[in-house]
Structures are given as structure tokens and as C-alpha cells.
Amino acid sequence: MTTTDANAGKRRVLTLVGGVAAALGLVMLVIGIVGFLRSFGSDSMDAPMGSFGLFVAGGFCMVVGLALLNAGTLRLRANYVAQETAGAVRATAGAVSDGLGLKSSGRSCSSCGANETADAKFCSNCGSAMA
Numbered sequence: 511m512t513t514t515d516a517n518a519g520k521r522r523v524l525t526l527v528g529g530v531a532a533a534l535g536l537v538m539l540v541i542g543i544v545g546f547l548r549s550f551g552s553d554s555m556d557a558p559m560g561s562f563g564l565f566v567a568g569g570f571c572m573v574v575g576l577a578l579l580n581a582g583t584l585r586l587r588a589n590y591v592a593q594e595t596a597g598a599v600r601a602t603a604g605a606v607s608d609g610l611g612l613k614s615s616g617r618s619c620s621s622c623g624a625n626e627t628a629d630a631k632f633c634s635n636c637g638s639a640m641a
């Protein structure tokens with residue numbers, strides 16, 4: 511598939527920034543949790559509050575990063591989903607069009623030219639007898 515891709519640059523930036531932000535957020539989150547849990551032994555309340563702040567900031571950073579990653583990889587995932595479901599979509603569309611008589615049987619009405627199913631006795635569009 512060779513379509514012109516105007517969003518390639520944006521996508522690269524989104525994926526890069528999102529990946530870095532998500533990774534950084536995860537590190538901050540882990541450091542925050544570890545620091546918070548380890549500070550329970552101490553008497554000061556400054557250490558747990560600082561760790562909790564880091565935990566919250568890390569979580570926020572990770573959420574934003576994942577959202578950016580999500581946007582940056584949307585095309586990739588959409589293409590994958592499209593490829594994976596193409597067969598089923600084609601089969602469904604074929605079954606639907608067969609049911610509606612849209613698939614050309616090679617027969618068409620001599621009066622109005624409408625496509626008809628192979629076993630049609632009369633044209634479903636104008637009602638004239640099929641040859």
C-alpha cells in the first residue's frame with residue numbers, strides 16, 4: 511500500500527515523546543512507591559509526602575505518555591486490525607450482497623437493465639418477464 515502519508519512526521523514525534531514519557535512516568539511511579547513504603551520507618555512526614563508526589567507525577571506522566579503512544583501507533587494498529595478482519599468483512603459483504611441479489615449473475619433485464627438473480631422469472635425492478 512503506497513498512499514501519501516502526511517502524518518508520518520507527527521506520528522514519529524507522538525510515538526517517541528509518548529514512549530519516553532511513559533517510560534519516565536513508570537520509573538517515577540516505581541521510585542515513588544518504593545520511597546513511600548520505605549519511609550514508613552522514619553518519623554518525618556516529608557519523605558512519604560515527597561515520594562507520594564513523585565508517585566502521582568509519575569502516574570500522570572505515564573498516562574499522558576500512553577495516550578500519546580496510543581495516538582502515535584493508531585495507524586499501525588488500525589492497519590493490523592484491517593488486515594486481520596479483511597477476510598471476515600469480505601465474506602460478510604459477499605453474503606449480504608448475495609442475499610440482496612446485488613451480486614451480478616450475468617442476467618440483466620432486457621427492459622430496464624437491472625441485474626437479476628439466475629433463477630428470477632420476472633424483473634424485480636420493472637416487473638417484465640425475464641428471458
Ligand SMILES: [Zn+2]
Nearest residue numbers: 619622633636
Ligand atoms: Zn426490468
